[in-house]
Amino acid sequence: MTEKLEQVLPGDIEKRSFEIITQELGDRTFDPLEEPVIKRCIHTSADFDYADNLVFSPGAVRKALEAIRSGALIVTDTNMGKAGVSKKTLASFGGEVLCFMADPDVAEAAKREGTTRAVASMRKAAALSRETERPLILAVGNAPTALVEICSLMDAGELSPALVIGVPVGFVNVVAAKELLLERDVPSIVAKGRKGGSNIAAAICNAILYMARDGVK
Structure with a gap:
């Protein structure tokens, strides 16, 4: 074995x-609100490319924090993504x-x-967002x-999300x-290129949820 086992409590x-992620990123620096999102995506995937391919629109995380604290609805495009989101943390803000x-x-x-089905979803x-007038994170x-x-609905004036997490994975x-x-x-928040996945979408949601829980402004 070239790697020695570490004794780490569960x-x-x-x-x-x-x-370890912080150590391997070295002297790289990130926006303080974006850094937890980047690191959680790396933690979820063990892929350091997310330090470079995640693109944040101006103020995206801050706006997402405001939405979460206002009882946002998070809608995912897979049940796997839904399963990965911290429901307890989200519920503490009145969201689901x-x-x-x-x-x-x-x-x-x-x-x-x-x-x-994704389009119909x-x-x-x-x-639902129009009916409830609750902030919506997709x-x-x-x-x-x-x-x-989502782009078509926004162009038609039928949708105004608080945040769109765009991290589908694949080729087509x-x-x-x-x-x-x-x-x-x-x-x-978008993962440029082919990489992404339901686990990454959930990781981004959770990074923002944990910041909201911890009182990050």
């Missing part, structure tokens, strides 16, 4: 992981996380309109079609969908 494993991908009405709408999220880690639909239309989002004037 409760200290995450802390030790972040210490939802995923509509398996809903029968979403499946019916997608079939009727000839779209993907984003339309349902937009309608966390997309899988479907580029969801990002394209992924890069183009992310670039489309980056062209819009909306608070956003």
